[in-house]
Amino acid sequence: MEKFNQLLRSGEPYVLSIFRIVVGLSLFQFGVAKIFKFPVVAPFDKVQMFSLFWNAAVFEFVFGGLLILGLFSRLAAFILCGEMAFAYFIGHFPRGFIPILNAGNLAIMYCFSCLYLACAGGGPWSLDALWRKKG
Amino acid sequence: MRQHRLRTLATAALLLLGLTAPARADDQQSPQRIQEEIWVLPTPLPMFAYLVRPLGDGPFPLVIMNHGVSLNARDRSFFPLVNGGALAIIYCFVCLYLSTAGGGPWSVDAGMKKA
Numbered sequence: 540m541e542k543f544n545q546l547l548r549s550g551e552p553y554v555l556s557i558f559r560i561v562v563g564l565s566l567f568q569f570g571v572a573k574i575f576k577f578p579v580v581a582p583f584d585k586v587q588m589f590s591l592f593w594n595a596a597v598f599e600f601v602f603g604g605l606l607i608l609g610l611f612s613r614l615a616a617f618i619l620c621g622e623m624a625f626a627y628f629i630g631h632f633p634r635g636f637i638p639i640l641n642a643g644n645l646a647i648m649y650c651f652s653c654l655y656l657a658c659a660g661g662g663p664w665s666l667d668a669l670w671r672k673k674g
Numbered sequence: 675m676r677q678h679r680l681r682t683l684a685t686a687a688l689l690l691l692g693l694t695a696p697a698r699a700d701d702q703q704s705p706q707r708i709q710e711e712i713w714v715l716p717t718p719l720p721m722f723a724y725l726v727r728p729l730g731d732g733p734f735p736l737v738i739m740n741h742g743v744s745l746n747a748r749d750r751s752f753f754p755l756v757n758g759g760a761l762a763i764i765y766c767f768v769c770l771y772l773s774t775a776g777g778g779p780w781s782v783d784a785g786m787k788k789a
Contacts, residue, residue: 544776547773547774548774548775548776550774551771551774551775554770554771554774554775555771555774555775557767557770558767558768558770558771561763561764561767562764562767565754565760565763565764568753568754568755568760569755572755578751578753578755578756580755580756583755644761645760645761645764648761648764648765648768649764652764652768
């Protein structure tokens with residue numbers, strides 16, 4: 540068991556980077572869907588420019604993109620964490636207390652994933668790490 | 675460690691070759707000696723089954739491939755936003771990360787280690 544744990548632990552930094560990329564991609568798609576209407580998704584195809592949803596989409600597009608690249612990962616993750624907290628309490632919490640009923644699971648997961656990434660950073664496979672090595 | 679990794683890679687490559695090579699050989703030799711049928715199974719949820727078998731006398735080895743494809747076009751979409759899989763993806767990678775990082779200081783694990 541100890542050996543198994545050791546094996547898993549040795550992959551931690553790289554999995555952190557993969558995790559960051561997946562969270563980034565996952566948030567990025569929401570930004571793209573709301574701003575550029577691609578792919579066409581029913582709740583997002585009527586999002587007006589400069590509306591609340593549109594502004595949220597700009598955050599998701601810009602900071603989600605930064606998370607994918609691993610550039611300013613901590614700052615990007617911190618801002619996205621805050622955005623997702625707002626998303627939960629504005630968009631989901633009024634619909635009910637239980638996340639399964641208010642469909643806010645995804646927002647909660649994004650919020651806490653980003654909170655953790657803000658503390659842990661982007662890992663070794665990121666532009667941040669590349670930059671630090673050079674500078 | 676490095677050697678072990680190389681050996682694992684080589685085994686995986688061999689396995690892949692073994693899986694693909696016989697199929698390719700069959701295709702090149704006699705593409706007409708295979709018979710394809712489509713069966714419609716009258717189950718509560720209608721299902722299609724593709725039956726592919728070589729012609730001639732058996733016995734042949736039987737391979738059943740369970741490849742689920744939804745009849746609903748939305749479910750088959752590539753994009754997680756359309757097929758509704760974003761949450762599953764996030765859970766998957768969160769758990770992958772937790773499996774490597776462990777449970778942190780506020781966990782029974784940590785309490786047991788201290789004791």
